[in-house]
Amino acid sequence: xxxxxxxxxxxxxGISITTVSKALKGYADVSPLTKKAVINLAxxxxxxxxxxxxxxxxxxxxxIGLIIPTLVHDFFSIVIKGVLAxxxxxxxxxIILQSNEKLAFEKKQIELLLNKRVDGILMSLSxxxxxxxxxxxxxxxxxxxxxxxxxxxxxxxxxxxxxxxKAAYDAVCYLINKGxxxxxxxxxxxxxxxxxxxxxxxxxxxxxxxIQYDSSLVYLCDHNADFQDGYENAKKVIxxxxxxxxxxxxxxxxxxxxxxYFNETGISIPNQIAVLGFSNWFMSSIVTPKLSTINxxxxxxxxxxxxxxxxxxxxxxxxxxxxFKSIEIETHIIEREST
Amino acid sequence: xxxxxxxxxxxxxGISITTVSKALKGYADVSPLTKKAVINLAxxxxxxxxxxxxxxxxxxxxxIGLIIPTLVHDFFSIVIKGVLAxxxxxxxxxIILQSNEKLAFEKKQIELLLNKRVDGILMSLSxxxxxxxxxxxxxxxxxxxxxxxxxxxxxxxxxxxxxxxKAAYDAVCYLINKGxxxxxxxxxxxxxxxxxxxxxxxxxxxxxxxIQYDSSLVYLCDHNADFQDGYENAKKVIxxxxxxxxxxxxxxxxxxxxxxYFNETGISIPNQIAVLGFSNWFMSSIVTPKLSTINxxxxxxxxxxxxxxxxxxxxxxxxxxxxFKSIEIETHIIEREST
Numbered sequence: 184x185x186x187x188x189x190x191x192x193x194x195x196x197g198i199s200i201t202t203v204s205k206a207l208k209g210y211a212d213v214s215p216l217t218k219k220a221v222i223n224l225a226x227x228x229x230x231x232x233x234x235x236x237x238x239x240x241x242x243x244x245x246x247i248g249l250i251i252p253t254l255v256h257d258f259f260s261i262v263i264k265g266v267l268a269x270x271x272x273x274x275x276x277x278i279i280l281q282s283n284e285k286l287a288f289e290k291k292q293i294e295l296l297l298n299k300r301v302d303g304i305l306m307s308l309s310x311x312x313x314x315x316x317x318x319x320x321x322x323x324x325x326x327x328x329x330x331x332x333x334x335x336x337x338x339x340x341x342x343x344x345x346x347x348x349k350a351a352y353d354a355v356c357y358l359i360n361k362g363x364x365x366x367x368x369x370x371x372x373x374x375x376x377x378x379x380x381x382x383x384x385x386x387x388x389x390x391x392x393x394i395q396y397d398s399s400l401v402y403l404c405d406h407n408a409d410f411q412d413g414y415e416n417a418k419k420v421i422x423x424x425x426x427x428x429x430x431x432x433x434x435x436x437x438x439x440x441x442x443x444y445f446n447e448t449g450i451s452i453p454n455q456i457a458v459l460g461f462s463n464w465f466m467s468s469i470v471t472p473k474l475s476t477i478n479x480x481x482x483x484x485x486x487x488x489x490x491x492x493x494x495x496x497x498x499x500x501x502x503x504x505x506x507f508k509s510i511e512i513e514t515h516i517i518e519r520e521s522t
Numbered sequence: 523x524x525x526x527x528x529x530x531x532x533x534x535x536g537i538s539i540t541t542v543s544k545a546l547k548g549y550a551d552v553s554p555l556t557k558k559a560v561i562n563l564a565x566x567x568x569x570x571x572x573x574x575x576x577x578x579x580x581x582x583x584x585x586i587g588l589i590i591p592t593l594v595h596d597f598f599s600i601v602i603k604g605v606l607a608x609x610x611x612x613x614x615x616x617i618i619l620q621s622n623e624k625l626a627f628e629k630k631q632i633e634l635l636l637n638k639r640v641d642g643i644l645m646s647l648s649x650x651x652x653x654x655x656x657x658x659x660x661x662x663x664x665x666x667x668x669x670x671x672x673x674x675x676x677x678x679x680x681x682x683x684x685x686x687x688k689a690a691y692d693a694v695c696y697l698i699n700k701g702x703x704x705x706x707x708x709x710x711x712x713x714x715x716x717x718x719x720x721x722x723x724x725x726x727x728x729x730x731x732x733i734q735y736d737s738s739l740v741y742l743c744d745h746n747a748d749f750q751d752g753y754e755n756a757k758k759v760i761x762x763x764x765x766x767x768x769x770x771x772x773x774x775x776x777x778x779x780x781x782x783y784f785n786e787t788g789i790s791i792p793n794q795i796a797v798l799g800f801s802n803w804f805m806s807s808i809v810t811p812k813l814s815t816i817n818x819x820x821x822x823x824x825x826x827x828x829x830x831x832x833x834x835x836x837x838x839x840x841x842x843x844x845x846f847k848s849i850e851i852e853t854h855i856i857e858r859e860s861t
Contacts, residue, residue: 229663246617246638254599254606264593267620276634278585279618281606295615299585324568410804439808446810469749469778471785471810 192224243500246276247492248296250306252284252333253407257435257464258481259307262332265485266305273493275302282309284407290317303327303492308335310407313374327495327505331488333375341495341507343488347377350477350514351384354459355431357516359392363429363457367400369416369441371408371433378408381433381461400424408433413440421450428456429522435460435467438474442521446471457522472520483512531563582839585615586831587635589645591623591672592746596803597773597820598646601671604824605644612832614641621648623746629656642666642831647674649746652713666834666844670827672714680834680846682827686716689816689853690723693798694770696855698731702768702796706739708755708780710747710772717747720772720800739763747772752779760789767795768861774799774806777813781860785810796861811859822851 189207193200198217206213206221213221224230249266251259263279270277278301282289289309296304297320304321306328318338321328331343358366368385371378382401389396402420404412413432417440420427432438438460445452452458452472460467460476467474487510498505528546532539537556545552545560552560563569588605590598602618609616617640621628628648635643636659643660645667657677660667670682697705707724710717721740728735741759743751752771756779759766771777777799784791791797791811799806799815806813826849837844 229659254603257596260593260599263618264620267593267618274634276617276619276638278615279602279606280615281603295613299615320568410808439805443808465749466778466805466808469782469805470808 192221192228192230195224196220242300243302243496244300245274246278246299246301247489247496248278248280248292248299248301248304250280250282250289250292250296250304252282252307252309254281257466258332258462258479261481262307262485262488265482265487266489267485268482269486269489269493275493282312284309284311286311286313293317293321297321297324297326301326302496303329305329305331305488305492307331308333308375310372310375310378325499327492327499329488329492329495331484333377336376339507341491342509343484343491344377344509344511345479345484345514346511347380348384348387350461350479351381351431352388353384354461354477354516355385355388356392357518358429358431358457358459358522359388359394361457361522363522364394365400365424365427366394366429366431367402367420367424367427369402369404369413369430369432369437372403372405378433385431400427404433404437408437410436410440410443413437413442414444415440417441417444421448429453429459430456431459431461433461435462435464435474435476438476438521439466439470442470442472442474452521459522463517467517468519475519475522476517477514478517479514480512487512531560531567531569534563535559581639582641582835583639584613585617585638585640586828586835587617587619587631587638587640587643589619589621589628589631589635589643591621591646591648593620596805597671597801597818600820601646601824601827604821604826605828606824607821608825608828608832614832621651623648623650625650625652632656632660636660636663636665640665641835642668644668644670644827644831646670647672647714649711649714649717664838666831666838668827668831668834670823672716675715678846680830681848682823682830683716683848683850684818684823684853685850686719687723687726689800690720690770691727692723693800693816693855694724694727695731696857697768697770697796697798697861698727698733700796700861702861703733704739704763704766705733705768705770706741706759706763706766708741708743708752708769708771708776711742711744717772724770739766743772743776747776749775749779749782752776752781753783754779756780756783760787768792768798769795770798770800772800774801774803774813774815777815777860778805778809781809781811781813791860798861802856806856807858814858814861815856816853817856818853819851826851 189200189203193203203221206218280292286309315335315338328340334342334344370382386396402416406412430441438458441458460474463476463478467476491508495505528539528542532542542560545557619631625648654674654677667679673681673683709721725735741755745751777797780797799813802815802817806815830847834844
């Protein structure tokens, strides 16, 4: 008796399927008495309108896809919250997929979403993603696409991000102004735009302040910039460059690894070495010492990306022209105890 | 030119729609040459099989719904990872919704998922949920339902959880064995089963060890057991019961709030007061002092719930009888510095 069709309702009441359908849609040419009988029986039978059939007609699924690299990061949980807040307002459903930082997975997830006829896709790229054909498939398919956080500048669609280069530049200038001179950088891998931009911001800040850039002070976090990366690189930098007085880490998670190593080995933060993070994870105000960092407003990024996507879906529905937007969300430095 | 129909492909190639359809499905009675021509044109036109139409035929959407209370908690991010891992193996999509700890939202999310004809639903209940009619709607609709973590014992479906009462009992016995005698409990709100069970485990452990239960040592965390709850209740308990020597907190997040207040006011952990958490959040090994806690294996809970759900979907497809399972995932105490 699951999902009884209109036919079953019609047959039980001895009326036509058209009348049942009209009654459920509230058409005026069906008598109130019939309407009531149809609605009551539909309820009794747990009838739900077949939304897949509706989709065939309206060509909309009221569903969007959201592809994120991985859920381990606090940041993406907050982004999801921002996206869900906007989707809830519009009764849209959100299918969430992870690329697990793999290009191959990312391609597959896109295929699944397009097959599912989602009305639009929000995406933050995997660290591995270095070609963009699969993104162009979405675009040529006519499905609105908004990239956020880890974006590709060359892809022709709307984008929401922070100005990573400026944020990193400001962060390192802040360290220099506080008197730090020998600043190491624990960078992310070589592909993601935000990792490149944070590195370039670091380099430019040194140069603009007449501090010689030294490539041996840049350490690569090649395990997706995680806690272990911070811990291991902290060990390395102390062995190779005990003279450093500050570290600028690509994310708070890497910074937590540094703090753990320094706490274990009795290196005093910030007296011996200052540590500056990036993202302002919830936990950064709880670790000891409390981590200075740059806020990366995940909720706002998720929210703005979703708003743009829903606007584009609406414009597409009305065959109106879509002008792509590139939005930069403001960031600032949060000074705590570690610098 | 988006989503061209089979008709368009047929008309461009001058063959029948049936042949196009058969070619795309790889039927043997279509010549290899025709198949190749159809597949090439389909690719060229960015044709994707209409999965909504497929759904009308197979009556399956290859989609499941996952309703969680809120994404703020680390725990639910890890649960989602466990669910996605199993869904990915089966090419299933997962629609994720939050109840935001509200019963009204939970009802609405269920309605949306049933309208979308998901093949099954995974749910952890909101703190507010105290009647279960909406869950019975899912069951009478014939849609497999698995409850996890925050479950309702009375609902007739499969369940995956930990034994909260036993875990809390063991935790408090552990504190007593370490010599703590005046143990406060910061409990969760009065509705969720896990909050009730952890409280009952605490009470039983005291009684079994001949320690008088004192209701004034139980503090309610009524802001969804968050960081602020821990901080505020720590302040209160110190004012009202400075003689306590340990606190058992309902979650790590609450414990982090306690640690913050104690660190700020110079109360030494564990020398003056020990703190024991629950969940083993990633951050509990990073805070100072490192938090002793009970592991709550979120990935395993998500994974097992998904496996049971996919099994039930398969049984339903074959009209086979479904026997509901109640699985308890093992927990243990992780001893760190705070006890």
